[in-house]
Structures are given as C-alpha cells and as structure tokens.
Amino acid sequence: MNAHLEQLSPQPLWRHFRTLCNTPRPSGHEARLVALIEAWADAQGLAHDRDAFGNLRIRKPASPGHEQAPGVILQGHLDMVAQANADHPHDFTRDPIETHVNEGWLQARQTTLGADNGLGVAAALAVLEDEALVHGPLEALFTLEEESSMGGALNLAEGWLEGQVLLNLDSEDRGEVFIGCAGGADIVVEAQLPTAELNEDEVALRLSLTGLSGGHSGIDIHRGRGNANRLLVRVLRALEAFDARLADYHGGTLRNALPREAFATLALPADEAEAAGEKVAALQQELRAELAGADEGLTLALHPLVSPPAQALNAHASRMLVAALHVAPYGVERMSLDVPGVVETSNNLGVVNLAEGRFHLCALVRSLRDSAAADIADRFRGLFDLIGARTRVENAYPGWTPDPDSALLARFRQLHQQQLGSDPAVKVIHAGLECGILAGKYPHLDMISFGPLIRGAHSPNERVELNSVEEFWKLLKGMIESLANEKAA
Missing domain, CATH: 3.40.630.10 (Zn peptidases)
Structure with a gap:
C-alpha cells in the first residue's frame, strides 16, 4: 500500500x-x-x-x-x-x-x-x-x-x-x-436524565446535519466554520415549537476536532411532522446563508424512522438539556492583546452523546492563560449544575x-x-x-x-x-x- x-x-x-x-x-x-x-x-x-x-x-x-x-x-x-x-x-x-x-x-x-x-x-x-x-x-x-x-x-x-x-x-x-x-483541558459533563415512553400520537424522526468542513479545534477555531453540535442544537431549539422531545443524539467524535456531523432522534406529535420538516428546510437555507464563504456544504435532513425508540427524554428534561447546550460556551472567547492575531481563549463543543437518558459531553478549552481556562470550566459547571449534571476537568496541560x-x-x-x-x-x-x-x-x-x-x-x-x-x-x-x-x- x-x-x-x-x-x-x-x-x-x-x-x-x-x-x-x-x-x-x-x-x-x-x-x-x-x-x-x-x-x-x-x-x-x-x-x-x-x-x-x-x-x-x-x-x-x-x-x-x-x-x-x-x-x-x-x-x-x-x-x-x-x-x-x-x-x-x-x-x-x-x-x-x-x-x-x-x-x-x-x-x-x-x-x-x-x-x-x-x-x-x-x-x-x-x-x-x-x-x-x-x-x-x-x-x-x-x-x-x-x-x-x-x-x-x-x-x-x-x-x-x-x-x-x-x-x-x-x-x-x-x-x-x-x-x-x-494550554488546555478537557471538560467532561455527564448526567442520567429522566425518560418517558413515546405517546400513541407521537412519531420518531431522524434529524441529521452533515457536510461541514471540520478542522483543528485550535488552529481553525477562529475561521468561522460551522460546529455541527452548536448548529444542530440550534435546530433542536427551534423544533421545540412542535413539542419535539429528544430521544438520542450523537455529534462529533473527538474533542480536538471541529465536529462535521451530528445526528438526533426526535419524538413529536404526528400531526406536527410536516410542519417540522418545513421548518428544517427553512433553517437549512438560513444556516447556509450564515456560513457562506466560510463553510459551504451544510445539509439538514429530517426523515421518519421505521423502528422508533421506546422512550425519549421527558418534555422537561429535553427542554432543559437543549437549553443548556444552546447557551454553553463555544468558540473564540477572547483574542490576545499580548500576541496580536492569536486567539487567547476558546472552547470547542467536540463530542456530545445521548442514549437511553445517559448524557455525555466532552469539550476542549484552550487558553494562553490558565485562569481563563479555569473560568470556562467553572461556567460549564455552573450551567450544567442546573440540570443535575456532573462536571469535571481532565487532562489539563500547561x-x-x-x-x-x-x-x-x-x-x-x-x-x-x-x-x-x-x-x-x-x-x-x-x-x-x-x-x-x-x-x-x-x-x-x-x-x-x-x-x-x-x-x-x-x-x-x-x-x-x-x-x-x-x-x-x-x-x-x-x-x-x-x-x-x-x-x-
């Protein structure tokens, strides 16, 4: 070879x-x-x-x-x-x-x-x-x-x-x-969230976001490229208007790579499925316009599942998790004043997973200042404490x-x-x-x-x-x- x-x-x-x-x-x-x-x-x-x-x-x-x-x-x-x-x-x-x-x-x-x-x-x-x-x-x-x-x-x-x-x-x-x-550190968030069975009037849909460029979570973080986790959560937030509940989620595979793809399974009332599909199509155009010139190729799709899951997060847990992910620190936090043109502090939402109520997130924070990295970790802890999750810092390096x-x-x-x-x-x-x-x-x-x-x-x-x-x-x-x-x- x-x-x-x-x-x-x-x-x-x-x-x-x-x-x-x-x-x-x-x-x-x-x-x-x-x-x-x-x-x-x-x-x-x-x-x-x-x-x-x-x-x-x-x-x-x-x-x-x-x-x-x-x-x-x-x-x-x-x-x-x-x-x-x-x-x-x-x-x-x-x-x-x-x-x-x-x-x-x-x-x-x-x-x-x-x-x-x-x-x-x-x-x-x-x-x-x-x-x-x-x-x-x-x-x-x-x-x-x-x-x-x-x-x-x-x-x-x-x-x-x-x-x-x-x-x-x-x-x-x-x-x-x-x-x-x-320097940097991994921020790991984990929780066991409450689930509920799908109702008789609910259907399961598969939501996917693909086609992003990805890249290095440090070198490319300032280039305006899309982060699949950040963008799919934005779509999930919009779909809450149709009483969508999150059943599972998989986005990104490495905390030090900008995630290129993310996938979610949703449960929502059958009579809202068509309207949800129209909303997804509109959001695809909206996100493509925002990323134009920086990250071409984003594709959003919403398809019915032949074999739906038995359970999804209950309505409250789903809304709380999506809200927390929606406001979690992401991207360039601050540019350096000491080294012009260099990012001082950033954070990448690298890996997000949800399966059978078990939630896992791994983000990578980088900074020229250890105190700034510690502050972002503390912000994660404060935010995810609100949904009963546990936050820890791992693999810190100077x-x-x-x-x-x-x-x-x-x-x-x-x-x-x-x-x-x-x-x-x-x-x-x-x-x-x-x-x-x-x-x-x-x-x-x-x-x-x-x-x-x-x-x-x-x-x-x-x-x-x-x-x-x-x-x-x-x-x-x-x-x-x-x-x-x-x-x-």
Missing part, C-alpha cells in the same frame, strides 16, 4: 511516512508502530528504550569529533487523529491510510492523512539513518496519545532525556517558527511560555534566511503542542517548533504541500549540522 510515496522527495522521509500510513495508529493503539520502529532501530544498531508510560526514545552517538556539541532531541508524537467521512467505512485500528497526490499536495481518501504528526516522526527517523549528516548527540523522542489526552507528554519520565535543545516537529506552517502555545531571546530561535532565523532568503515569522499557536508540558519537566531545554505546510488537520480534508516537506527537511538537517559545530554549555 502507498508505494507511490517512495517516489517523492526527500525519499528517506517519505519511505518512513509510508510505514506510518500502512500501520494503524489512532490514539491508544500505537503499540504495533512502536514495535516496528524498535525493530528498525535494532537493524540500524541504534539504542532505544521506553519510559513507564511507553514513550519511545532512540539514541544515536555524535559524529566523530562532535561529541561535545549540545545534545539535540527530535520530538514528535506517534498517534494520529482518526476521522473519516460518515459514508466511508474505515477502521482506524485495522485499515491503512490510502494516500494520493493532488496538484502538489498529498492527501488521503476520505480520512485524515496523519501528516500530523507522521511527517515529524518520519523526518526524525530519516535523520537517524542519515550517515552523511554531521551531528552531535541525537535523541528522538516519540510520545503516545498526544491527540487524545497529551498522555505521553504528561506522563513522560523526568530525568530521562539527556539533550540540551529540543526541536519539536509538530507545527503546520511553512515560513514560520513557533515559540509558544496555549501552555508554553514564549522566549523571544532564545539562542535556538536566533540560530533558526539565521539558517532560514540563509536557505530560503527570508526571515521566518515567529509565532505563538493556539493549539496544544507538547512543548509546554516538556518545559515543565525539563526546564533547561531550549525549544522551537517548526514543520511543513499542513492544512485541514483533524479532518478528512487534511493535506500536506509536497514542496514544503522538502524545505522542512533541509531546515531540519541544517539545524542539526549547525548545532554540531557548537560546544555544549
């Missing part, structure tokens, strides 16, 4: 990326890939070990004469976001990613590509096998479960890594280098404080100017790079993050520009060779 990847340049990097595409690796299912990489390291004669959580480290001694150079850590995560279009059957725990080239971009067929962060991992592996590259002591750190919880970084062993500088290879813009990122005076940053800027003839834009990203967590465990590390141009991450629209991968590869090798000629502090 994906043999065409080995015809791309730089060939060593794409060869390793082919292995990653052919090896299923959603969060929590990285074991097979770890075993393959360890076997590869053994064949290369490279030392490797794991910490207690399972994070993988591979070491390579310095080139002769460069033993005193600062140790360089190449860092990326092994897992990928698992997103596929609803009409495309794909088992991310078993099926390989099928890729193709389209007008200078590589993408997958109706699934996420895994360029985030597969290209960073592939680049690190290609560096480790490059015998012509002059380098100081090298470590490659491959973390687990980044996309689902930051679990690998949060549980990384302390006192394990030996390097002095760290190159995070998990950024997604050419011509840019990142020196800071937002942001990465920018250091504009970093010596590593100065070196990268000089190299970028030499190789590409331009100064890179120095950025802070509204996404959860692992650098903030790593800095807390290894405060001596000087760090930057850079990568190729990736668009549509966390969605089936994910793609990477091929020319940018070549630039990324040259910059990475150039940084390693430049650092090899320095003496460790």
Whole structure:
C-alpha cells in the first residue's frame, strides 16, 4: 500500500511516512508502530528504550569529533487523529491510510492523512539513518496519545532525556517558527436524565446535519466554520415549537476536532411532522446563508424512522438539556492583546452523546492563560449544575511560555534566511503542542517548533504541500549540522 510515496522527495522521509500510513495508529493503539520502529532501530544498531508510560526514545552517538556539541532531541508524537467521512467505512485500528497526490499536495481518501504528526516522526527517523549528516548527540523522542489526552507528554519520565535543545516537529506552517502555545483541558459533563415512553400520537424522526468542513479545534477555531453540535442544537431549539422531545443524539467524535456531523432522534406529535420538516428546510437555507464563504456544504435532513425508540427524554428534561447546550460556551472567547492575531481563549463543543437518558459531553478549552481556562470550566459547571449534571476537568496541560531571546530561535532565523532568503515569522499557536508540558519537566531545554505546510488537520480534508516537506527537511538537517559545530554549555 502507498508505494507511490517512495517516489517523492526527500525519499528517506517519505519511505518512513509510508510505514506510518500502512500501520494503524489512532490514539491508544500505537503499540504495533512502536514495535516496528524498535525493530528498525535494532537493524540500524541504534539504542532505544521506553519510559513507564511507553514513550519511545532512540539514541544515536555524535559524529566523530562532535561529541561535545549540545545534545539535540527530535520530538514528535506517534498517534494520529482518526476521522473519516460518515459514508466511508474505515477502521482506524485495522485499515491503512490510502494516500494520493493532488496538484502538489498529498492527501488521503476520505480520512485524515496523519501528516500530523507522521511527517515529524518520519523526518526524525530519516535523520537517524542519515550517515552523511554531521551531528552531535541525537535523541528522538516519540510520545503516545498526544491527540487524545497529551498522555505521553504528561506522563513522560523526568530525568530521562539527556539533550540540551529540543526541536519539536509538530507545527503546520511553512515560513514560520513557533515559540509558544496555549494550554488546555478537557471538560467532561455527564448526567442520567429522566425518560418517558413515546405517546400513541407521537412519531420518531431522524434529524441529521452533515457536510461541514471540520478542522483543528485550535488552529481553525477562529475561521468561522460551522460546529455541527452548536448548529444542530440550534435546530433542536427551534423544533421545540412542535413539542419535539429528544430521544438520542450523537455529534462529533473527538474533542480536538471541529465536529462535521451530528445526528438526533426526535419524538413529536404526528400531526406536527410536516410542519417540522418545513421548518428544517427553512433553517437549512438560513444556516447556509450564515456560513457562506466560510463553510459551504451544510445539509439538514429530517426523515421518519421505521423502528422508533421506546422512550425519549421527558418534555422537561429535553427542554432543559437543549437549553443548556444552546447557551454553553463555544468558540473564540477572547483574542490576545499580548500576541496580536492569536486567539487567547476558546472552547470547542467536540463530542456530545445521548442514549437511553445517559448524557455525555466532552469539550476542549484552550487558553494562553490558565485562569481563563479555569473560568470556562467553572461556567460549564455552573450551567450544567442546573440540570443535575456532573462536571469535571481532565487532562489539563500547561501552555508554553514564549522566549523571544532564545539562542535556538536566533540560530533558526539565521539558517532560514540563509536557505530560503527570508526571515521566518515567529509565532505563538493556539493549539496544544507538547512543548509546554516538556518545559515543565525539563526546564533547561531550549525549544522551537517548526514543520511543513499542513492544512485541514483533524479532518478528512487534511493535506500536506509536497514542496514544503522538502524545505522542512533541509531546515531540519541544517539545524542539526549547525548545532554540531557548537560546544555544549
């Protein structure tokens, strides 16, 4: 599978990326890939070990004469976001990613590509096998479960890594280098809500909202794209005029991806079904008009169910839940005044489920300020307390404080100017790079993050520009060779 990847340049990097595409690796299912990489390291004669959580480290001694150079850590995560279009059957725990080239971009067929962060991992592996590259002591750190919880970084062993500088290879813009990122936390809301049997005069209808673009819940949160959960709840709110009760709901699959699709089952009086259908058709036009130019393709549909559920939420519980979801914090909360053009605080209603009265919500709040993230979590708690739900905060991770005076940053800027003839834009990203967590465990590390141009991450629209991968590869090798000629502090 994906043999065409080995015809791309730089060939060593794409060869390793082919292995990653052919090896299923959603969060929590990285074991097979770890075993393959360890076997590869053994064949290369490279030392490797794991910490207690399972994070993988591979070491390579310095080139002769460069033993005193600062140790360089190449860092990326092994897992990928698992997103596929609803009409495309794909088992991310078993099926390989099928890729193709389209007008200078590589993408997958109706699934996420895994360029985030597969290209960073592939680049690190290609560096480790490059015998012509002059380098100081090298470590490659491959973390687990980044996309689902930051679990690998949060549980990384302390006192394990030996390097002095760290190159995070998990950024997604050419011509840019990142020196800071937002922190974040998952907000989980759960409740058991009262149900009641369907009345004899009620029918069950299936409501669906599909066709949105989706995307990364940090990088794309400010682009005005639709959130399927936010929009379908708005439709549910409007259908309460027809005495609709909510029976079940499923929207979104990952808290860090903008949900592209959402589905609900409703119970409502049979004599209101036609009017409800007309309202849905009108709302489709209304929402399409609002999203024009930002997110084309929204489709709303309302269809009768042949096999209706036995129960739905009782009228009061249904109204309370829809009202709470309707006013829940969502989207950009505040733009940063310290870093113009960067979102300071946001929240994504990523996953919402209801089945047999059991309600579950998982949102991801991101912020450059821990206090602002805590405030949104408290607002969720205050809101959902009103319907008797339980709210908790999980998987909190710190942001990465920018250091504009970093010596590593100065070196990268000089190299970028030499190789590409331009100064890179120095950025802070509204996404959860692992650098903030790593800095807390290894405060001596000087760090930057850079990568190729990736668009549509966390969605089936994910793609990477091929020319940018070549630039990324040259910059990475150039940084390693430049650092090899320095003496460790």
